Amino acid sequence: MNMRVEIREPVLALRAEWMARPERRVRLLRRSIRALSIRRLFFGGRIDDLGRLPRYALLAFLGVAALWLPVAAYLHLAPVRFTSSVSLILPGSGASNSISLSEIGQASSFATSPYASPSLSPTVTYKRLLASQRVLAAAAARLGEEGALDEPRVRLVDQTGLVIFEMRGDGPEDAQARAEALTAAFLADLEALRRDEQTRRADSAHAAIADYESAVAEIRRAITRLQRDSGLSSPEQYAEIVRDREALAARLRDLEASLQQTASRVASLETVLGVDAPIAAAALKLHADPEFRALAAAMSAASAELAAARGEFGERHPVLVQARDHYSGTLGQMEARAVALTGVSVDRLAGTIDLGAEGARASLLSDLVRLVAERHGLAEERAVLGEKLEAADARVTGLMEAAARLDDLKRDYQVAEAVFASALARVDTSKADLFASYPLVQVLERASLPDSPSSPRTLIAIVAGVAGTLCLLVALALAWLRRPVIDWLIRKVTSA
Numbered sequence: 001m002n003m004r005v006e007i008r009e010p011v012l013a014l015r016a017e018w019m020a021r022p023e024r025r026v027r028l029l030r031r032s033i034r035a036l037s038i039r040r041l042f043f044g045g046r047i048d049d050l051g052r053l054p055r056y057a058l059l060a061f062l063g064v065a066a067l068w069l070p071v072a073a074y075l076h077l078a079p080v081r082f083t084s085s086v087s088l089i090l091p092g093s094g095a096s097n098s099i100s101l102s103e104i105g106q107a108s109s110f111a112t113s114p115y116a117s118p119s120l121s122p123t124v125t126y127k128r129l130l131a132s133q134r135v136l137a138a139a140a141a142r143l144g145e146e147g148a149l150d151e152p153r154v155r156l157v158d159q160t161g162l163v164i165f166e167m168r169g170d171g172p173e174d175a176q177a178r179a180e181a182l183t184a185a186f187l188a189d190l191e192a193l194r195r196d197e198q199t200r201r202a203d204s205a206h207a208a209i210a211d212y213e214s215a216v217a218e219i220r221r222a223i224t225r226l227q228r229d230s231g232l233s234s235p236e237q238y239a240e241i242v243r244d245r246e247a248l249a250a251r252l253r254d255l256e257a258s259l260q261q262t263a264s265r266v267a268s269l270e271t272v273l274g275v276d277a278p279i280a281a282a283a284l285k286l287h288a289d290p291e292f293r294a295l296a297a298a299m300s301a302a303s304a305e306l307a308a309a310r311g312e313f314g315e316r317h318p319v320l321v322q323a324r325d326h327y328s329g330t331l332g333q334m335e336a337r338a339v340a341l342t343g344v345s346v347d348r349l350a351g352t353i354d355l356g357a358e359g360a361r362a363s364l365l366s367d368l369v370r371l372v373a374e375r376h377g378l379a380e381e382r383a384v385l386g387e388k389l390e391a392a393d394a395r396v397t398g399l400m401e402a403a404a405r406l407d408d409l410k411r412d413y414q415v416a417e418a419v420f421a422s423a424l425a426r427v428d429t430s431k432a433d434l435f436a437s438y439p440l441v442q443v444l445e446r447a448s449l450p451d452s453p454s455s456p457r458t459l460i461a462i463v464a465g466v467a468g469t470l471c472l473l474v475a476l477a478l479a480w481l482r483r484p485v486i487d488w489l490i491r492k493v494t495s496a
Contacts, residue, residue, distance in 0.1 A: 179447035
């Protein structure tokens with residue numbers, strides 16, 4: 001109270017002095033506005049010139065009124081509104097799955113993390129979707145209102161997958177209902193977008209699958225035609241035919257070696273025995289006949305008798321002649337029997353009728369005959385195998401082009417079938433991945449029920465008015481003091 005009195009008395013005394021001196025009396029406009037120069041307006045008056053005080057007071061009053069009238073109007077006229085907030089979160093991990101089809105192929109599906117691409121942000125996408133007119137209209141329809149709701153205030157939390165949006169209402173329950181309706185409309189729209197994406201992908205995939213199926217059927221028909229025309233069922237069958245041909249060729253080579261070996265043994269025996277195989281066979285046949293053996297024994301006795309007679313008698317002695325006639329008769333009988341048994345002429349049998357067929361010689365003769373028969377069999381078998389080999393070579397050559405074409409068709413068919421099966425599997429796996437383009441979103445915090453209004457904000461309005469008033473007063477004080485400040489700046493610039 002004493003400080004107020006001490007400040008007030010000098011002010012009153014100063015006011016009385018001004019009123020006593022008309023030339024110093026305070027006026028709102030001491031001169032015409034046209035008389036004011038630009039220098040006067042720029043530099044201002046003296047600091048101790050209190051004649052400027054009314055103008056500054058008027059400016060201060062007008063400025064304060066301009067600041068506080070909107071604040072007062074806001075506090076008294078702004079409707080009371082409540083705000084409900086909802087927190088959504090987007091999980092950041094991806095998902096993958098794989099299907100292996102035995103002997104056909106493999107289908108895999110992989111969904112990357114929604115934050116893997118630096119150029120795309122699902123939170124920003126969802127922020128725009130929350131504010132879209134379609135979602136706002138759907139939320140209004142859920143509330144039974146016409147048109148669309150007001151845009152929510154959406155806030156993204158950096159370095160997280162959080163999306164927080166706020167909805168205003170006339171009351172706590174109204175704000176909460178609007179937030180819940182917007183949440184439901186947003187989630188329903190996301191589901192609709194995902195279904196639309198799946199439908200479009202499925203339509204595109206089915207068109208591609210139809211092409212794959214047509215390609216598989218065409219290759220299958222080409223394979224059937226080739227199998228019918230060539231008689232070749234598979235490349236494996238051709239490989240089996242080639243293997244059989246190689247086995248036949250190997251068998252023929254082995255048979256050639258056996259035939260050469262047998263022929264060498266026959267030649268050796270013929271050289272050792274001094275007879276060929278037919279004569280050896282005839283000798284064996286003759287000495288196997290009992291009558292021929294008896295004649296051979298008689299001829300041996302006659303030969304011995306002839307030799308004894310020659311040693312004792314002359315050429316014309318009756319005993320020698322009788323012995324010679326007996327020997328000749330017995331030899332004639334043997335030759336006649338040999339020709340009858342073997343069918344070989346006497347000339348070829350000459351020197352062999354008296355061959356011994358007993359002991360080791362008989363065994364060698366038997367081996368010679370056996371080897372000759374074996375050689376004949378091997379030769380016949382070689383001829384048959386040669387014909388078979390020629391036929392096999394002709395078949396291999398004739399089926400070579402068809403086998404190559406069939407192998408290409410089989411490979412194309414396997415590739416087409418694998419692509420077709422993989423496409424079918426991808427369609428099935430893509431149905432399970434619903435969050436490839438629109439990541440999964442979960443409601444972290446449901447719509448809150450506000451317990452206090454969010455507007456008007458009395459404290460903020462008052463703080464803003466006070467801050468504006470202070471800024472205005474500071475600006476007027478700087479305008480009052482601008483002349484010495486400007487002079488000081490001019491002196492600094494001049495001295496520099």
